[in-house]
Amino acid sequence: MFSKILIANRGEVALRIIRACHEMGIEAVVVYSTADKDSNYVRFADKAICIGPASPAQSYLNINAIISAAEIADVDAIHPGYGFLAENAHFAEVCRECNIAFIGPSPEAMTKLGDKAKARDMAVDAKVPVVPGSPGPLSDEESGRKLAREIGFPVMIKASAGGGGRGMRLVHNDISFRNAYQSAKAEAMGAFGNDEVYLEKFIENPRHVEVQVMSDKYGNVLHFYERDCSIQRRHQKLIEEAPCPVLDEETREKLCEAAKRLMKNAKYENAATVEFLLDKDRNFYFIEANTRIQVEHPVSELVTGHDLIKMQIRVAAGEELKLKQKDIKLNGCAIECRINAENPDMNFSPSPGPVDEFFVPGGFGVRVETFIKQGSYISPNYDSMIAKLLVHNNTRQEAIATMKRALNEFKIGPIKSTIPASLKILNDSDYVNNNVDTGYVERKIYPPKS
CATH class of the missing domain: 3.40.50.20 (Rossmann fold)
Structure with missing residues (x-):
């Protein structure tokens, strides 16, 4: 060790x-x-x-x-x-x-899975369902346009080398393809130093579901079930929960086993997240793999009872995973709200500055991860996330109630935060009743201002 x-x-x-x-x-x-x-x-x-x-x-x-x-x-x-x-x-x-x-993983595994087009090829080899699209980066605009016609609009043009919504364009018809293709390539080059893009069929009104996995150098691969990350704005996650509230047990098992197959095929070691889109008929499609621990990893820790950071360290030190898949059980529901220094009423603009008031909630089933204290200064140089508020309870209904109580206790000032946005979502009937998808926030809660 x-x-x-x-x-x-x-x-x-x-x-x-x-x-x-x-x-x-x-x-x-x-x-x-x-x-x-x-x-x-x-x-x-x-x-x-x-x-x-x-x-x-x-x-x-x-x-x-x-x-x-x-x-x-x-x-x-x-x-x-x-x-x-x-x-x-x-x-x-x-x-x-x-x-x-x-x-973390080896440079070789990171390179293979970090390139979305190559990761897609590996998923196909592992018999993991993928969204219909190009087999690799597009060679030119005309071949991309031809493929888009074949698989049917709408399509999504995506940067091969990145994420976070950059280098990504939704195209609804043949006429708009040229501008979308050129702008996606330009943005990809500026953001990632690589202008390669690939094409995918756009799955309408999907949920974003991801599987937490951990692998060791002895070929053991475990999953820690799935997280639903559908509550997003501009491809940035706002609220995550586990388990996905609309999955039946058969689909859950197929989804998690597909993620494990991909990791085995990649000979991957350490923590990773395998991301999927889930359509209205509960068909799932691989979209990308993240070769690191993720912001929302505590959601999986809460519903399985396992410390993923400690596990990362042990695996990197050469230890074999002692757990068996049958030992990892789902327990209750966990929800995470990202607390960002942003003003939801001003198009989520950054809100840097001094923190004169800072009170963190507690009580049964509440976990807060933050580096902020009263007297801190939120710098404009870094990501705006200043805390993660997590709750765990027996049922989703109870977890929502705990989260609303904790959000109301959380006090940050005078800077603005996304706490009001989280409360607005948790109080909305569509969220409570699971009638959401990745476009829900921008369609109903915070539609783009004209």
């Missing part, structure tokens, strides 16, 4: 990993930018090393600075968290060259 781990990240995920390390008797070293010097995660680490100014490019994305910090601290391993360098195969390769264990 490792004796010292460097956490190449910031915020609540850094604090989450610190806690796991300390419970395992492992020293936790963190890196921080000058903007984060007073953050709680820096406070609770065993050692903290400043790696640069606030700009991510000069700090949390600076591979040389992070590796130098790891060598100064003489660590055994690096945990990348999520975001920043977590899915950077070059960073994983540099760690390997420096004899520092990377707590």
Whole structure:
């Protein structure tokens, strides 16, 4: 087992990993930018090393600075968290060259699954259902247009090398294909340095369902059931829950086993999430794999009772997974609301600034993950998520009631937050009655302003 781990990240995920390390008797070293010097995660680490100014490019994305910090601290391993360098195969390769264990997949597996077109090919090989579309990146505009006609509009043009809604265009007809194709390629190049795009049939009114998996180097693959992430705005998740409330047991088993087959086919090690679209007839289609732990991993922890961060560390240290699939059971319902420093009434614009008031809810079934305290300053340099509020209860109805109570207790000021948006969704009859899809928030709760 490792004796010292460097956490190449910031915020609540850094604090989450610190806690796991300390419970395992492992020293936790963190890196921080000058903007984060007073953050709680820096406070609770065993050692903290400043790696640069606030700009991510000069700090949390600076591979040389992070590796130098790891060598100064003489660590055994690096945990990348999520975001920043977590899915950077070059960073994983540099760690390997420096004899520092990377707590995540190999660079080779990350490269294969991180490219959406290649991941799709692997899914086909593993007999995992995929959305009808191009077998790989489109060679040119005309071939893409021809394929779109064959599979039928509407279609989605997507960047091969990225996510988060960037390099993605919905096309409803032949006439609009040219502009969508060109703009998707331009945005993909700007966001990911790679302008390759591929084509998929657009599944209308789908739910977004993802499966949490964990694999070791001995070929063992486990799933920790699924999460429903349909509550999104502009492809950014707002609320996640487990299990998916509309899945029957037969479909659930098929979905989770499909995710395991893909990981086995990829010879994947460590944590990953396999994402699917679920249509109105409960047919599911693979869309992508995320080669890291995800923001919403605690949802799966709450309904299965297993610590996924500790499991990541043990797998990376070469330990074999001791659990068997039959040992992992679903228990109750868990819901997560992402608390972002954004103003929902102003088109979810960022709301950086000082935090003069900060009260965190508690009570039965409530879990809060945050790095914020009273007196903190929310920097405009980073992602706007400042906390994750999670609840767990016996039934979905009870979990919703607990979440509404906890959201009403949560106080943050004077900055704006997404707490009112979460309450608006949880109080809506369509959410309560499971009449939602990935377009629900923008269609009913926060329609685009003209």
